[in-house]
Amino acid sequence: MSFQAYLDNIKAKTGKTPEDFRAEAKAKGLTQYGELMSWLKTEYGLGHGHANAIAQLIIHNAADKLAKVEEATGLTADDYRALAEQKGIAGYDDLMTWLKGEYKLNPGQANTIAQLILYSGEGTAPAAGKAAQVDPHFAGKKAGWRATYDALVAAAGQFGDDVALAPTRSYISLTRRGKKFAILDPATAERFDVGLKLKGVAPDGRLEAAGSWNNMVTHRVRLGSPEAADEELVGWLRQAYEASV
Template identity: 35%
Template sequence: MEQAEKTMMENLYKHTGKAFEYWIALVKQENFEKHGQIVKFLKEQHGFTHGFANFVALKARATDAASVDDKDELIQKQYQGKEHLRPLYDRLISEINGFGNDVEIAPKNAYVSLRRKKQFAILQPATKTRFEIGLNLKGEPAQGKLEAIATANAMCSHKINLHSAEDIDQETLHWLKTAYERA
């Protein structure tokens, strides 16, 4: 188990007075079918922050990178029927790895989370024709390719939409690097 995961479990207990295993059992008892249902339940019924609710939902459904043996399998699933978007992901990962040796790449079912000390971006084949970069750039005004978002992933404040590898330009890389540096 990663240190970050252990810390989340310890902090969950400190904030709620109940062990991680209690929350997993409670969520499984509810028989939720979707990740979002679990997050909503924990936030609305139990006062969880988004981070804790997301963590418990991922663990309860075993859809986080730590719950699968082959992390690349999660990435492969994301691109089924969207294979033409995979080169965007590969290129972005190559560029992001050049930012520093402290980038943690954490695949989920629908997206890949990029973390340093905290999450700074997500990479996601959003539709069959659109690739989305979610960025944690709170306080930054929308400009150029950078669009402000109010929903989708609560940890992301902005997004950049891409449709082909040609869309990965200096502006895109600038915003990714800025989010990385702020994390």
């Protein structure tokens, strides 16, 4: 779905254009992301993806940034989305690195493109993760970990409606508003790795330092059986989620 088609869906649902939302937000004195999201969801019944798109347009003047990016690179937001899908780049951090490195976008431009890639697709809830990208992780002998993965995703989905999946070829990220807070990786038939972004938390017991395993997270928990995906692990996932604001 193109970004314009996404905006058309919002207009069909609410009868309002981005300019209408911007004018109304200004009249109400709404300028912060959190209050804009709450207003858009409560008053207009928008889902997280739709609300995020409008909030980005209001706060970051995304329309002007997109025009400047297209002028400088010749690529639209939809072009970047297609390229990201081809390359298997899905998480916020990975998108930012790619956009700034390969296309020399400044942080504001890269953030706008990354947010639109992440939240103008088919859905943002964990269940909306693309099966074609998730299923290969559980092929063959790793199939035994699928129930564990599903249970962890379901638990994370209870944290808030801003939790989304970002599958890549290497692992599946859990993100909040586009920011990665955890990694789910069925590494082998005998081990399932969970990466957690918990800055400032000392490693303790099975909550190991991630070290060189993955520099996108700070800690790793190695599961040797489905039973190891317990309440303690879900608690760490929640802690990482809450710290990702």
